[in-house]
Amino acid sequence: NHYPHSLRNIDELCASIVRSHRETSQYRLEELQALKWKLFSREEIQAYQSKTVDEMWQHCAVRLTDAVQYVVEFAKHIPGFRMLSQNDQIALLKTGSMEVVLVRMCRFFNTENNTVFFDGKFAGTEVFKSLACGDLIAAVFDFAHGMCALKLTEQQLALFSALVLINADRPSLEDRVRVQRVHRSVEVGLTHILHRDNHDSLLHKLYQRMAVLRSLCSLHMEKLRWFSQRYPLTAHSLFPPLYKELFA
Numbered sequence: 527n528h529y530p531h532s533l534r535n536i537d538e539l540c541a542s543i544v545r546s547h548r549e550t551s552q553y554r555l556e557e558l559q560a561l562k563w564k565l566f567s568r569e570e571i572q573a574y575q576s577k578t579v580d581e582m583w584q585h586c587a588v589r590l591t592d593a594v595q596y597v598v599e600f601a602k603h604i605p606g607f608r609m610l611s612q613n614d615q616i617a618l619l620k621t622g623s624m625e626v627v628l629v630r631m632c633r634f635f636n637t638e639n640n641t642v643f644f645d646g647k648f649a650g651t652e653v654f655k656s657l658a659c660g661d662l663i664a665a666v667f668d669f670a671h672g673m674c675a676l677k678l679t680e681q682q683l684a685l686f687s688a689l690v691l692i693n694a695d696r697p698s699l700e701d702r703v704r705v706q707r708v709h710r711s712v713e714v715g716l717t718h719i720l721h722r723d724n725h726d727s728l729l730h731k732l733y734q735r736m737a738v739l740r741s742l743c744s745l746h747m748e749k750l751r752w753f754s755q756r757y758p759l760t761a762h763s764l765f766p767p768l769y770k771e772l773f774a
């Protein structure tokens with residue numbers, strides 16, 4: 527093909543990241559579209575609201591762990607991520623996987639009625655009341671709103687997710703320079719895709735979203751610590767092992 531060698535690599539990089547995103551996105555957009563107006567009944571909302579704090583946390587932790595596992599699969603198929611050392615892959619996933627879960631959540635969000643796909647239907651913030659962390663849930667919904675407003679295509683979302691994950695500023699990386707190099711190639715890929723989509727202005731907005739993401743995830747870690755101190759039994763025994771490995 528007529529591309530100079532480097533651009534061909536970027537095209538191949540973009541294609542592999544988009545493919546990996548599609549294969550690990552948990553639900554296809556068409557499926558979610560079909561379920562868009564399936565809302566919880568009053569009784570179902572009551573049932574969620576009458577769960578105890580640790581029951582609801584455990585219920586969510588199972589789903590979050592599931593989502594994190596899909597992000598791990600996504601990462602494993604990103605060329606350049608696989609090349610990193612095992613320790614650096616774990617270090618990137620430890621701090622980045624929840625951020626990617628949050629980025630991906632915008633796919634499950636219906637901005638018309640401020641609901642998110644949860645447990646098979648679309649839920650408003652009131653469903654999560656028994657978690658006793660309304661500020662966290664409000665922040666999760668706000669972030670999803672902000673992401674939806676950017677109207678990213680699946681390809682742009684795939685590249686942005688890879689950019690969020692492969693971040694050389696993460697703590698305890700062994701080979702920061704190598705992570706920076708992979709980050710740069712993903713960034714070139716995203717810039718290339720945005721340019722092709724005639725949407726160059728989006729890159730700046732996406733970097734602002736990354737800053738919001740970091741503050742949101744430190745709020746999550748604070749909540750997780752609060753929860754595991756208050757409910758040590760649930761946190762240490764009932765949370766799926768991967769969750770503990772990533773967040774403990």
Ligand SMILES: CNC(=O)[C@@H]1CCCN1C(=O)c1ccc(Cl)c(COc2cccc3c(C(F)(F)F)cc(C)nc23)c1Cl
Binds near residue numbers: 589590657663749
């Ligand atoms: C298809 N559904 C989805 O994509 C989402 C993401 C993974 C599974 N999932 C849901 O079912 C879901 C959708 C919306 C919401 Cl608000 C929730 C509840 O979210 C959380 C409740 C408790 C703690 C959460 C924490 C904390 F603090 F642990 F880091 C962090 C995040 C980000 N979300 C938390 C969930 Cl679990």
